[in-house]
Amino acid sequence: MALTSTVTCKLPHGLILRITDMVKVMQPVFAGSYREMEEGRLRTTSVRPDGYAAPHGMMPRDPQGGYALTPNVDAEFFRAWMQQHRDHPLDPENLPRQFRHDPSRPGIRGITKATSGAS
Numbered sequence: 001m002a003l004t005s006t007v008t009c010k011l012p013h014g015l016i017l018r019i020t021d022m023v024k025v026m027q028p029v030f031a032g033s034y035r036e037m038e039e040g041r042l043r044t045t046s047v048r049p050d051g052y053a054a055p056h057g058m059m060p061r062d063p064q065g066g067y068a069l070t071p072n073v074d075a076e077f078f079r080a081w082m083q084q085h086r087d088h089p090l091d092p093e094n095l096p097r098q099f100r101h102d103p104s105r106p107g108i109r110g111i112t113k114a115t116s117g118a119s
């Protein structure tokens with residue numbers, strides 16, 4: 001069983017997390033020759049942490065201090081996403097955060113803050 005974590009997001013609309021793998025491809029150039037270059041290819045999996053926004057007149061789903069909680073996110077996927085986007089210019093306060101699940105402790109007591117995902 002893969003380790004899961006809870007991801008928080010402060011953006012009202014949420015965010016789609018995708019990981020890109022760099023692969024070498026041959027690109028045609030002028031005069032019929034080719035050159036080798038790297039091209040980013042999206043992985044087929046993506047994760048969408050929820051935002052805290054709700055339709056007009058409805059309460060936000062699970063508001064926790066302005067953050068939306070998205071449980072059961074693959075911990076390795078999120079760690080890879082944080083590593084790949086460590087230099088992103090988003091406001092660090094709005095970046096998603098990762099929390100680990102401890103199955104031996106039920107409910108919110110089983111959630112502890114993970115170390116930095118960019119390590």
